Amino acid sequence: xxxxxxxxxxxxxxxxxxxxxxxxxxxxxxxxxxxxxxxxxxxxxxxxxxxxxxxxxxxxxxxxxxxxxxxxxxxxxxxxxxxxxxxxxxxxxxxxxxxxxxxxxxxxxxxxxxxxxxxxxxxxxxxxxxxxxxxxxxxxxxxxxxxxxxxxxxx
Amino acid sequence: xxxxxxxxxxxxxxxxxxxxxxxxxxxxxxxxxxxxxxxxxxxxxxxxxxxxxxxxxxxxxxxxxxxxxxxxxxxxxxxxxxxxxxxxxxxxxxxxxxxxxxxxxxxxxxxxxxxxxxxxxxxxxxxxxxxxxxxxxxxxxxxxxxxxxxxxxxxxxxxxxxxxxxxxxxxxxxxxxxxxxxxxxxxxxxxxx
Numbered sequence: 001x002x003x004x005x006x007x008x009x010x011x012x013x014x015x016x017x018x019x020x021x022x023x024x025x026x027x028x029x030x031x032x033x034x035x036x037x038x039x040x041x042x043x044x045x046x047x048x049x050x051x052x053x054x055x056x057x058x059x060x061x062x063x064x065x066x067x068x069x070x071x072x073x074x075x076x077x078x079x080x081x082x083x084x085x086x087x088x089x090x091x092x093x094x095x096x097x098x099x100x101x102x103x104x105x106x107x108x109x110x111x112x113x114x115x116x117x118x119x120x121x122x123x124x125x126x127x128x129x130x131x132x133x134x135x136x137x138x139x140x141x142x143x144x145x146x147x148x149x150x151x152x153x154x155x
Numbered sequence: 156x157x158x159x160x161x162x163x164x165x166x167x168x169x170x171x172x173x174x175x176x177x178x179x180x181x182x183x184x185x186x187x188x189x190x191x192x193x194x195x196x197x198x199x200x201x202x203x204x205x206x207x208x209x210x211x212x213x214x215x216x217x218x219x220x221x222x223x224x225x226x227x228x229x230x231x232x233x234x235x236x237x238x239x240x241x242x243x244x245x246x247x248x249x250x251x252x253x254x255x256x257x258x259x260x261x262x263x264x265x266x267x268x269x270x271x272x273x274x275x276x277x278x279x280x281x282x283x284x285x286x287x288x289x290x291x292x293x294x295x296x297x298x299x300x301x302x303x304x305x306x307x308x309x310x311x312x313x314x315x316x317x318x319x320x321x322x323x324x325x326x327x328x329x330x331x332x333x334x335x336x337x338x339x340x341x342x343x344x345x346x347x348x
Contacts, residue, residue, distance in 0.1 A: 009309050013337065017340075020340060031203055031207075031213060032213065036199055039195070039199060043221050043224040043228070046221065050225065
């Protein structure tokens, strides 16, 4: 169904809900008598009380604000230091064996990789895997070439 | 579109001071209370009707209305003048009322059963000549936002552009919301009359 723009809500209802149009009560709700006569006082009294309660807590002099900001910074710096410091022997003793085992396994795995890399780096240029059927040939060839060239051949 | 250009109908009926004068007075500590009382005089009835159509009873309306004006008093310094004071108050009223209704809905176990409308039950006893009970129930079964959109469109007779500026929603979404509301009302009335 194509909706047309309606100027008023009554036009809209006549178009899309004709059975509703004209049936909707239009009376305005009225409060009890004299309701509004005391409303302003109630509102202002409560507003002032709430303003006093919230303002007193946050009302700080400029000096107080600077002091509070400085204290907060110190606290944050201490927290960073505390979290990043190495564990003490007592704290280490409290660590469960399971956690320790996992930690050591991970550290050892990293160390093994480091060792392998060092080995490869320091390994002699004539690795057994590079020896051909005639190992002497390679020995002779590699003895003649400068070291950096030998490395290139290995790549 | 700038809100102040859209919601022209929200210009309060100010007897003594213009909206701009009131804004200036509200920023002056010595004149703030006088200006605020005048603002309340101009807007309290209309806001009462808006809130009552959402809550359906006087007690909740009274609580909400006070809260709306208290927040306006406490935060008037944040009002930067991009709209009229009444539009600003209207937004506070809409937000407070929606929050209240959503809290009330969450407290209930499950959806509101058809035919029962706790928020509107006392309306007849409070104001016996105001609305039929079935119509009250039909409105009460709408979700809060749909009820609000319906109220703003039908009772306040705002167009969709004004409602969009007030609620920060698209006109398309508002039209759909209003039509869904009318469909639900029609369905409810057809089953109960």
